[in-house]
Structure formats: C-alpha cells, structure tokens
Amino acid sequence: MSATPLQARPQPRKLSGLQTQALVIAEIFILAGLYFCVGKFGLSLAFVNASASAVWPPTGLALAALLLRGRRLWPGVFVGAFLVNITTQGSVSTTLGIATGNTLEAVLGAWLVGRFAGGLKVFDRARTIFAFVLLAAMVSTALSAAFGVTSLCLGGFAQWQQYWAVWWTWWLGDMVGALTVTPLLVIWLAQPAVGLTTKQAPEAAGLLLTVVLVGQIVFRGRNPFSDPNAPLGYAALLPLLWAAFRFGPRGAATTAFIASGIALWGTLHGFGPFVKADTNQSLLFVQAFIGTITVAVLVLAAAVAERKRAEHRLQVQDAVSRILADAPTLREATPKVIQALCERAGWELGAIWHVDRAANELSCVEVWHVPWLSVPQFEATTRQRRFPPGIGLPGRVWTSGKPAWVPDVTTDDNFPRAPVAIQEGLHAAFCFPIRLGEDVLGVIECFSREVREPDENFLQMLTPIGSQLGQFIERKQAEESLRVVLRRYAGDLERQVEERTAKLQDTIRSLDGFCYSIAHDLRAPLRALSGFSAELSQQYAEVLDGPGREYLARIKAAAARMDQLILDLLKFGRLNTVELPVETVPLNALVPEVLEPLEDQIKTQRAEVRLRQPLLPVRANAVVVEQVLTNLLDNALKFVPPSTPPQVEVWTEPRNGMVRLCVRDNGIGIKAEYLKKLFQPFARLVDGTEFPGTGIGLAIVRKGVERMGGRVGVESQVGQGSCFWVELPGEQSVEA
Ligand code: ADP
DSSP: OOSSTTTTSOOOOOOOHHHHHHHHHHHHHHHHHHHHHHHHHHHTTOOSBTTBOSOOTHHHHHHHHHHHHOGGGHHHHHHHHHHHHHTTSSOHHHHHHHHHHHHHHHHHHHHHHHHHSOGGGGGGSHHHHHHHIIIIIIIHHHHHHHHHHHHHHHTTSSOGGGHHHHHHHHHHHHHHHHHHHHHHHHHHHHSOOOOOOTTHHHHHHHHHHHHHHHHHHHHSOOSTTOOTTOSOGGGGHHHHHHHHHHHHHHHHHHHHHHHHHHHHHHHHTTOSTTOOSSHHHHHHHHHHHHHHHHHHHHHHHHHHHHHHHHHHHHHHHHHHHHHHHHOSSHHHHHHHHHHHHHHHHTOSEEEEEEEETTTTEEEEEEEEEOTTOOOHHHHHHHHHOEEOTTSHHHHHHHHHOSOEEESOGGGOTTOTTHHHHHHHTOOOEEEEEEEETTEEEEEEEEEOSSOOOOOHHHHHHHHHHHHHHHHHHHHHHHHHHHHHHHHHHHHHHHHHHHHHHHHHHHHHHHHHHHHHHHHHHHHHHHHHHHHHHHHHHHHSTTTSOHHHHHHHHHHHHHHHHHHHHHHHHHHHHHHHHSOOOOEEEOHHHHHHHHHGGGHHHHHHHTOEEEEOSOOOOEEEOHHHHHHHHHHHHHHHHHSSOTTSOOEEEEEEEEETTEEEEEEEOOSOOOOGGGTTGGGSTTOOOSOTTTSOOOSOHHHHHHHHHHHTTOEEEEEEOTTSOEEEEEEEEBHHHHHO
C-alpha cells in the first residue's frame, strides 16, 4: 500500500511491545494450527508419495498469511509444515528439510509479491496478477518442491528415479494451492467488505446456483450424454466469466474456489472429464484445469474492474470539467463541483477551504450536503473553523499537498471536529488539495456516514481534479484582474470623451456666436447697399441711362441674393446646436399651411399640387418639418422647364415604424451622378439665372431630418421629374 496518499489514516491503537509480541506469537500458533489442518487434508490426497500431494492448499494459506500479517509469521509455516509431515512419514531430518522448503516458498513468495506484484493490491490489476502467477505460483513453489523431494530421496522415502514424477506432483499441488487459496484470502481479508446491493443479491444467488449446477453436470456426471466422464470441462468456465464480469475480483476468486472444490471432489469420486485410471494422474489433470481457469477469470475480473474504475474516474472528471467550463465565477462553480464529486462518488457532505495567505490559515468557503443529510452542528462548525497548517484534515492536506483518506474521523487523533462528527454520525473522509503547480490554493474534503477503507484508485483521480480546479481559479483571477483593468480604461475613456465633448460644444457655441455676429455685421452694409440702390433708382432714375439702370438693378439683385445666402447659412448653422423638442406633427394640417405662401406662385405657374390623403402624422420638431417641407415644395415648383406647368404630388407611407413623406414633381430631373452630392451645402446643378437659389436648402433638409432621427433620399431621372423623400419616426414607434 502506498504510504503517501494514506498518511492521514489513523494509526491502530498503539500496543505495548509485549502485547505486540504476544499477538505475533498467537498469530504464529494459529497459522501453524491452520497449516497443519489444511496440510492433513492435502496429504490425504497424496498418492505418488505419502508426503507429496497434487492438492496442496497450505501453500496458498501460508502465502496469504505472510502477505496479510507480515513475513514475521514464518515460524507458523515452519511449525505447521513440520508437524503435518512428521505425523505422516519420515525422519526428523527429512521433515526439517521439507518444512524448510515450505517456509522458504512462503517467505520468498510473499517478498516477491510485495516487491514486484503490488503487495496486497496484487489482484487489482491484470499485470500484477501475471507477476503473481510467475513469481509466487511458479518460481517460489519450485523451491519447495526441490527441497521437499530432495529431502525425501536423501532420507530414502522416495526413489531417485521417481524424483521428477514426485517433483512435478509437488510443484503442481503447491502452484494450484497458491492460485486458488491466496486470491480468495487476500481479496476477502485485505480489502474492505462491500455488501451486496438489493439488486445484486438475487443475481449473486443465481450465480452460485449456476456454479453448483454446472458443477453437477460436468463433475457429477449429471449430463444428458449419460457419460460420467463427458469432456465438458470448458463449460465450468461460463459461470466464472459471469462472476468476473459482474462481481469483480472478489466474485471471481470466490466462484473459482467453489468450482475448484466441486471439480476436485467430483474427480476424486470418478466423475468428470479428468478422470484417469491413476488417481494421482486424475488429480494432476484436474489441478492443471483449476489453475488455468482461476488465472483466466482473475485476470478478466481485474481487467473489467480496471475499466470500470477508469470509466468512473472519467465520468467524475468529465462532470467537473463541464462545470468548470460553464461556470462564470468561482463562487458559482464550487458548490457544483462538490456536489458532482459527492454525488458521483457516493459521498454525503463536502466542504471547500481557501488558503488565506495573510492569516496563514484555511477558511471554509462553501459546504454542500445531500438533501436528506441533517448535520447542522457539523456544518456550522465547519463554516466557522479556521485551520492552521498541519491541523485537522484540511490542515494536513494543505501541508502535505497530497490527497488523504481517513476511514473513520471519529477515531482519528488529528481531527478537531471529531466530537461533532461523533454526535452527528459522520465517519469516513477524504481530502485533496487544489493546486497550482507547487502552490496549494485550497482543499476540498468530503464525508460519509459509513466507515470506509481507503480507495487508492479514487485518491489518485483526485490529483488531476485538484490541478484542474487550481487552473480554473487562476484563470478566473486573471479574468477578474483583466476586467478591473478594462473597467478602469473604460472609465478613463468615458471621462476623456466627456471632457472633449464639452470642449467641442464650447467651441461650437463660440463659433455660433462668431457666425451670428459676422452675419449680423455683414447684413448692415448689405442693408445700406440695397437701401441706397433703392434710393438711387427712385430719385435718379431719369438721370441714369439704360446701361446705368441695368447695373443698378444688378447691384440690387446681388445684394438681395447675398442677404438670402446669409440668412440660409444662419439657419443651417443653427440646426447644429439648437434644441429640437419633438411632438406629434399632423402633416395633413401642416402641408396646406406651408403651401399657403406659395399660392401666388402656384397660380402664376398654373401649377397643380395634389395631396394624397391621409397624410400620416410624424413625431418630430414642427418648425424643422416646416422648413423641410418649404424647401422641398419650393424646389418642386422651381425646377421645371419654363413652359411646363408644374405637377406636384405629396403623400406618406408607413415603413417599419417610420413614416416616409414623398414629394414628386414633373420637373427637369437630376443626373444619376449628382444624386449623392445634392444634399451637401452649395451643391447646385443648374444655372443661377434660370433657377435662382443658394444651394443650401437640401443641406438644411438633410441636417434637420437626421437630427430628428430620420433619413433623406431622392429618385430621379433627367427629364422625368424627381421624387424627394424624408423618413421620420411615426407615432407607433414612440409607443413601441
Ligand atoms: P437651391 O434650390 O437654392 O438651388 P437646394 O439645396 O434646394 O438649393 O438644391 C440644390 C440643387 O439641387 C439645386 O440647385 C438643383 O440643381 C437640384 N434640385 C433640387 N431640387 C430639385 C428638383 N426638384 N428637381 C431638379 N433639381 C433639383
């Protein structure tokens, strides 16, 4: 048993030196007695020589005893072997030789198994079982056979020419004894007994019945062939396969032992496929058969158990990985991880502890237990406790950095919560570190209400889970610090944007003021210009000749255009900054109002303006909508060939919560390449004398509409008229 993971296992109650010696002597006597009895049974089946039997279970007994209780019990083997042989035949010296061989066999076997085949865990893995077969069952037994047969020949109790025949019987008997008895004893006595579940019990009963039935058919002659020696030996393997698959190494070793007993008994009574004229030969055959099937099913059972353990381990790891992959924070992950561990591995309560570096102690982060468990005191104590390094189960694991298992915390001498555990009936516990490289970040412990012997495979699985958790914690901490940095940057950025926006707004405001005063200053000389030219044309008209009057008219027109331009520019500039409160604007009322001042022009041009009712209302600023409509209608009436009476149509259509207002004319149209430029300030595509204007109207339209959350567009072809549209939020969009 490996020492590291099990270091938290409580030491058995300390015995005094004398008590230990007394115990060992008692064990030696018991072993000697058992060896003697089993040996007598073996020698009762000795046919080739009174001292050499093909059936020798004492080998298995001695090997198991030395493996389980230590090689110091060897005198028990020696005494037992001596007594069983001296009471059978032979001199003292011959018997001493035989007993020496038997003892060496057991001591060497136990040492080889301890050194090369996993010690008491020998039957857990296929690899160690093969090592056992080779080293303990085949090599060390050869030693006993050599000692025994040589002693017999030297003492004159066997003929030298019989040497190999006797040796062969001896060796096979010992080997099969080791193969059948040792696994049975080691598996049953070294590993914690697990009761059968209610589901397994009937199956186990069925299996036993089948073993006996098949035994009856094969080794009692009760077969349909009416042949007591029908060659049906292979059939005995079937129930053993069942046992190996469903009941693990324990079930396999047990059923193999029972089947061996039946096979031996039947063969001795003349039944079964291995019966020959010579009884010893029959026994050799049946023993070879027993040895073979036992090894086969033990290996199979170990392989199945290994696979099940691996599957289980993967399931737990998979569950933990999934939780860690999905969990956004450590706080959310921890109770789920404990729950997954407890539920999948059959534990009832779990707690996670965090290493508080500043205080140099462990503090509990979270406790979880199965819903039906009620341990309020233990839970409360665990939540409040703090453990310095080395103290309590968590403290010990923190210090060692390795998983630990305590079969029963109530008898552990380093478990300060023991009184509460006793009170509320908690016993077994395991604990493992959450590690990041060499650092222990915390520990997780789980408890059960049962006393449980350490499961080393399970403990091994905990190490990678601990590292996984450590990496998760590191990742989350990195994410958190990144978030903090990002938040700080975002805050800085926002502040900078606010400061710069405020500065920009200041600049715009001062520019507005500047523009306004320039415009104001520019309009004063313009007013003088138009005032004096009006005076000039009134009072000095007859003094001026034709070209003089013409020049004067041009000066007046230019001054008026300049004034209009300044006014338009002021309007456009104001749209940038002025607040635009929004209200419901009823277009069916507003459009006629806008058309009113244009009525003279409409009449003069014999224009026709058609409103396609109903005109839907929009959510917008009424003043800006009026400006927009004025510009669009003005253009629609203006940009028509001189001889053509303008035909203008105005309508609205709903569009995904917006309202599109369209103004279509039959005017000169616009070339495709100019459509995009139209809405920029000063974009004029026509001759100023034919179509007067400043080139700012559509720029005002776009700026105003966009500030109200809408957009503008135009569809047009040269000579085919144009359709200008603006989209503004409709009434529904506000409700939505
Ligand atoms: P203005 O009307 O003062 O020239 P606008 O910004 O309103 O300035 O229009 C810019 C230019 O777009 C116009 O000069 C004209 O070339 C073209 N335009 C605008 N409306 C129409 C229209 N309905 N039909 C044809 N051309 C148009």
